[in-house]
Every structure is written in structure tokens, then in C-alpha cells.
Amino acid sequence: MEPEIVRFPAVARLELDQLLEQLIERAQDVLGTQGRLRGLLAATRAISSDLDLPVLLRRITQAACDLLGARYGALGVIGSDGTLSEFITVGVDEATAAGTGPLPQGAGILGQLIRHPEPLRLADLGAHPAAVGLPPGHPPMGTFLGVPVRVRDQVFGNLYLTEKSAAGRPVEFSAEDEELLVALASAAGVAIDNARLFDVAERRQRWLRASADIVRDLLAEDAPALSLVARRALVAAGADLAAVLAPDPRAPERVQVVAADGEGADALLGTTWPRERFPEGGVPDPAAGPRGPAMLVRIPAPESEPPGLVWLARRAPGRDFEEEDRVMAADFAGHVSLAMELGRAQQNRRTIALLDERDRIARDLHDHVIQQLFASGLRMSALAARSPDPATGEALRGLIASGDETIRTIRATIFQLRSPVPEEDVAQELRDLTEEFADLLGFTPSLLVSGTGTAAVAGELAHHVRAAVREALTNCARHAHASSVVVRLEVGGGELVLTVTDDGVGLGGSTRRSGLANLRARARDLGGDCLVESPVDPASGGGTRVRWRVPLRGTRPAPTPAG
Structure with a gap:
């Protein structure tokens, strides 16, 4: 018996085909949605795998392009002034990016998202009323999708995508694309927040390490204090330039760069600026240094002394100093002030210990040595009176006279030991010396003295330092034809370093080297050396250091003056 064949009416078969087609379409939609969700999860994992903020921002931009199939992508970071402080791009090669001019600041459509932080989807980028056009050399862009990136309810920046394609053909961004990009931006905000927290923790660790190092260094004997402050602050702040400023002793209304480290440090040393360019608690005038973000920190000082300043500057305009940087730098400056106070206290204790030791030596000389010499003189006087030999008696009286002279010398030494320790202010002596050369040079050389061990520059060493400065300034006056000279004395680490730098014509082919030979000979006699660098500025071929x-x-002991 043959099986019975079931036959459906034509109308029922048509409805079944339609239902199957709808089922297939919905299945494809489900598969497409699953693919997009998998892509979103993959993008979220990609942007959550790095805590380095610059790397993370580029990964977010690339993940957005990959997720939605966009040819070009960008992430604009909004600065404190409401413009774009950073602009990370994907899809545009370096040569093309360089040919389009400076990075955008937030005009046109980019500014529209800054002013109105809501998703923006356009079929034609140039048709929007806020559009200002693309710069010359910029790749053509039509379709556009932009969404804000929020970090803790604050807009951190915006994600921009253009030129979506599917199967090799340009297509518009859809509502689903917008939802996916909004979701990715939310995940990106969390990742950026984590990266920023990690960055703050690292910066805080750097500042704490710098504070600990500076306290240790400043409490070490003969530490070059101001140079160390500039160097530690430069590293901790991640700055391109760090400088320490102090009131100019010749003009209190001006500040002088007394120590510097980083880019352009040598050129800044010794320069002076009006104090109003460096308002305490404010931002320095950019005309005073690198044209980029800057920060000024006050170094606390006793009420009787004007405060010092630490000036930190960055060259890159996108690397703004944040409020956390200011707080941590202020803590560092407080540690610097405390360490310098402790250093001065240590120096005072050493001075007191030296005075106590001198007093003990003076007592021993008076109570023991002089008494023994006096007793020996009395015995020799008695022997001279009883001696039957006139020659022996005369010899003994000569010894008695010599002993009396020795006693007078010891008494003079005791008086000197019990007198206050003479304080030789080498800084003031060098300042007077630089002012002495003002007429010869046509200007007053700048003087920088740093280091807690300047008290060691006394006596014979101070004599040699004065002579070396005089010799170097004489050479500048005779041969350099300079418009500025910086004299810098650094004392620390068991050595004294004197640097004299001018911006003159340099040594060139000159054969006159008698002054430099004297400087080398003087340094060699003291167990040191003298190095001459010229030109200092390779571009102009001028300057000597x-x-x-x-x-x-x-x-070695100081030479005894003749006569």
C-alpha cells in the first residue's frame, strides 16, 4: 500500500514560507547582535588591560573603530579651559596628520559635542550648521558618530568616528551603532578612572620618594642643597624644567634663578625676573620659560626671610599639571624647608661643639702646658743662679727667655681659641667682587652660591676661590665681549665647584691662554682640576664655560706673605 501524500493548499504554503523567512531574518539579527555583543566585550577587555593612560586612550580609540567598522577615529581630551588639550587619532598616518596643521582645539562639530555632551549621529558631517569645514590636506569625511566619555559624572572627552563601511561600501551609522558606542564609552570612562587613580598613586609615590631623598640629602654634611632640590623636583613632577628662585639680593623686587635642572637649565641660571611674573600660588608668566603648562610652589621660610620658589614647567601643551600635583609639590616644598631648617640646626650644633672643643683645649693649655713651662723656667732659673760656669748660666737664661716667649704665644693662642669663630661670608665677598667688575664688563655678573658646606670655604681656600673668580672675570673682560656672565659656586659632596659661564665670542683661534693656565695651575696645586668648554652654544659658536x-x-697650607 503506497503512503498517502499530504498536500497543502497554495495559500497555506505561502504563509509558511513567509514565516520561515521571518524566522531566518530574526535568527540573523540575533547572530548579528551576538556578534556585536562579543565585539563589545572584546573591546571592553582590550581597554581594561592597561593602566598607562596614553596607551589606554589610543586603545579605546582603536577599539571603537574596530567595533563599528569606522575608517577614522579620534578621542579628544577636554582641558581645564574647555578646549581640546589632547587629540588621539586612529586611521590617519603621521605624514597626513602633520600636513593638516596643528591639532584641533574644539571648533565646529568637535566643539558642538564639547558644548552639548550628548550623542551626535550625522549622515553628512559637512551639512551640520556647526560645521566649519576640514583643513587643507585632511582626508574627506562624511558619516559621523560622536559620544561623550564621562568619568565620575564629569565629561573627560569625546569619542569621534567617521566613514563607516560594510562589505566594502560606505554606510551610515545606525541607532544600534550609537548604543554600542555609548556602552563602550561608559566602559572607557571606568578604565580611564582606574588609570588616573593608578597614575595619581604613582605620582604620589614619586613625590614621597623625592621628599625622603631630599631630607636625607639636605641633612648630609656638605650637600649641594639647591641643586638637589631642582633635580628631585624635576624627576618627581615629570617636568621638562625645574628651577629654584630666590629674591635677588641686589633688587628685592626681582627673583633670581639660583638653581635649575632640565631643558634649558644652563641658560636660565643667574637670570632675574620681576617678581610679579611669579605670583605666589599662581601660574608663572610663560614668557619666562618653556611655553607649556607651568606650576609654582612656595618654599616656606622663617618670618625674617623671604620664601623661595620652585618653578616647574613642561614643554608639551597636553600635559597639564593637576590639583594633585600642586598638593604633592607643596608637601615636597614643606619637607625641603624643614630639612633646610634641620640642616641649619645641625650646623649650629657643630659650631657649638667646635666652640666647646676649643674651650677645652684652651683650658688644657692654660692649666697644664703653661704651668709646666712656668715650672720648668723656674727650675732653669735656679740652676742658672747656682751654675759656676758663666757660659752654662747664659745658655740657661736663653732657654728661660725662649720659654717665656712660648708662654706668651700660647696665651695668645688661648685668647684666639676663646674668641668667637670668625665667619667668613664667601658669598658676600664674591658679590663684592662681581660688583667690582661691573665697570669693566659693562654689567654686573650674576652670582649663584649653593650648598650647606659654604662655611668650609674660609682661610686659604677662600683666598684661592677669590683669586680664581678674579682671574676668570678678568679673562671675560679682556677677551669675551660678553653681554652676560654667570658665576656659580657649589659646595657639597666633599668638593668645591666654581663655574664661570659667559655668552661671548668664545675662545675661537685665540692663542692667549695665560689666564686659563693660571687657573689650571691653581686647581692642580690644590689637588683639583680646571676644565674649559668653548663654544657653549654650538649654534652660534660662542660662549665659554x-x-x-x-x-x-x-x-695645602696658605703661603706666608712676604715681610
């Missing part, structure tokens, strides 16, 4: 270095200890 003399670096005269000698140890603080082990110098």
Missing part, C-alpha cells in the same frame, strides 16, 4: 673644581679637604 670654565669649571674649576677642588676638594674641600687636603688643600
